[in-house]
Amino acid sequence: MSRVAPLSGFPEWTPAGRVVERHVLDTLRDEFELHGFVEVETRAVEPLDRLSGDSEASKEIYALRRLRADDVDGDSGLGLHFDLTVPFARYVEEFSGHLTFPFRRYQIQKVWRGERPQDGRFREFYQADIDVVGRDVLPTYVDAEVAIVMIRALSRLPIPKVKMRINNRKIVEHFFRAIGVEDIDGTLRNVDKLPKIGPDGVRELLAGKGLKVGAIDGVLALSAVSGSEGKFVEELRLVLGKAGATAELFDEGIAELKEVVAAINAEAPGTASADLSIARGLDYYTGSVFETFLEGHEDLGSICSGGRYESLVAGGGYPGIGMSIGVSRLVGRMLSQNLSVATRAVPTAVLVAVVDEEARPASDSIAALLRVRGISTEVSPSAAKFGKQIQLADRKGIPFVWFPGEDGEDGTGEVKDIRSGDQVVANANEWIPPAEDLKPRVERG
């Protein structure tokens, strides 16, 4: 068979890898639904004018063209969505008559970005988003609630612990204005590079855009503030004082940040800390912003990010808070570093052996009896010697082989655990495999 090369940036997994990915997707979905989030699925495409609003992301859009259109209308005017927020905003406008606010939605789909694939960036990848969108008001406790749902979901996965780092745009923006920084979004994008290029690198960038030394010092001093509840507030007030910024102006942002960090740590002690360097590239955040790192895998970047925004919908009135898990980035790491492994690559728990081709219906009957009780079962594709049939089960990773009895159709026979070699008399109307063998499981590697 000819070799086919993989496409860079478009990850695909082996069947065993897909079991791991599916476990992640199912677990997230289950946790989101336990918290009353409603699933929304949007089409993969949006009109280009809706996608290209954001200048940073729009160069990454894949536009669609009908390959052999009969007319000049080959360009469809459509592009693949690059995140799940733009389509969700459009969905809320389109389906508002069917929604009750505050609307709690989750959405797990692939997104596409045409950027150069590098350091774990994909061109096609899964995102898992939750958002709560209110009408006119949405209290700060919802910020913490959304973060806690994500932490609960991630804590159910067979991966290391996560740490969440949180900032509040209100503090940052007030402070930047107080020290004379005008290009707030641009400066935030520079600060965002801190983990990559360090304070000296950021200093250079800021100087390059004409910021004065005092302002640069301020920006870097603020970015250096971090810690859990009480601690960061003291540090922060010190920095504010030094810069001559009136503390009162910052009280709202500080109170929110303190509340969110405390609420998360009350639920998951030691998980959250304030970090005034967390910037998030996107300019629509207006309050809490979040990044989440996997312990020991900080090089991977944030695996779960998001924040509070003024309004989901243009024109205002729909304040919201949303977070997004980069599922493919996470699964890629889980697989490449064997953080998690599937106990087997097939759903099948039992292979029913076939004595000879005439007796295949008896094996089919046994398979039906097992399936009716939820046990995934295949019938052997050939009536080869039993040794060969056991070998096939072994190659596939199927833990049990069933040998039909003389009168197999009544469900009697013997079942062998091919790992231990143990073989027992059994009836397909009653026998069940041990719970841990019923379905493939995903465990720490």
Place this chain on the structure above:
Amino acid sequence: MSRVAPLSGFPEWTPAGRVVERHVLDTLRDEFELHGFVEVETRAVEPLDRLSGDSEASKEIYALRRLRADDVDGDSGLGLHFDLTVPFARYVEEFSGHLTFPFRRYQIQKVWRGERPQDGRFREFYQADIDVVGRDVLPTYVDAEVAIVMIRALSRLPIPKVKMRINNRKIVEHFFRAIGVEDIDGTLRNVDKLPKIGPDGVRELLAGKGLKVGAIDGVLALSAVSGSEGKFVEELRLVLGKAGATAELFDEGIAELKEVVAAINAEAPGTASADLSIARGLDYYTGSVFETFLEGHEDLGSICSGGRYESLVAGGGYPGIGMSIGVSRLVGRMLSQNLSVATRAVPTAVLVAVVDEEARPASDSIAALLRVRGISTEVSPSAAKFGKQIQLADRKGIPFVWFPGEDGEDGTGEVKDIRSGDQVVANANEWIPPAEDLKPRVERG
């Protein structure tokens, strides 16, 4: 809020509609896995040269272009897949080292076709495929097995019964050759139009391409043969005899068709019949071909089609049999004609009321106690009067409202079924809703 128009051909559902779609997807997946099919998920894109092999489908391809590429390389050379067979064939080549044959795979993903949206045709839609691919040989009983898995899966859905119509390409091709028809694929495509334009219409098409009256009579006579096991064979031999075709040449095809129809009817009496007019547009089928219709909704066309092919992979050696359910077509009909309805649009079983904002943590505690036992729970977004909070539950379709007791954190309180008005004392460590209220269910409409 501004009105946003839906995009023709790109279906999206309300949250309640998505519950129905999700039920279909989950049920199919469950049934496929019960039969030992392994999930494969491929990227959405393939290189254009791989997609454009088949002349019929290639004009429907959406090609991808990076919208604001810095270089002339905007054209990515990639297109969205238009089915799940082309990417599966490529996956088998690429991952063959990880697969054991016969390989049983299922794949449930969206596909895209740029054709004009009309009569229930979508441009973006879900397909659910199963295939069994062997090495060198794959017995005929697998044809029936794959069809039976599909029938079992469809029979678990809240939809009318299905009828499967089956043909065998070997009979058709031998017969066409025997009566002097040379353009077999083209003639099959004409025959495929029978349900739409009737025998007279097809006669006209065949005459237009220069077929002699005798050959046209033969094609139409063959296409008129149908029925269950014994019956169609007699009819068929009559037609063969009239056309002067030697029956022996057809024995293999007739035997296969008879076996497949009989095996399916043994499992699901009255479901399968032979229909020598079933053509399937695609030219890669070489044996059994299947179409499946929903009783009372034959106008929808086939909702589950497929067939036997010589080899999945170019160069031969990988014979297979596959079928594909047109999930979006089916779900679209289920929703538009209310064949199936969700009992509610939200996962939430319980809304925990909030007495006042200071007592929110007590309500959060109750929610946590319920969730830990798998009960989807939300906490009321406001501490409004209880009447208002009940109203919110009602609007969302949440069946139960929980009122925390004096000391709510210990789990005590009262729970009200807001449909009946019944309210009972309960403890969140023990109470469970009736099984039918635990999750949204999907029922016949």
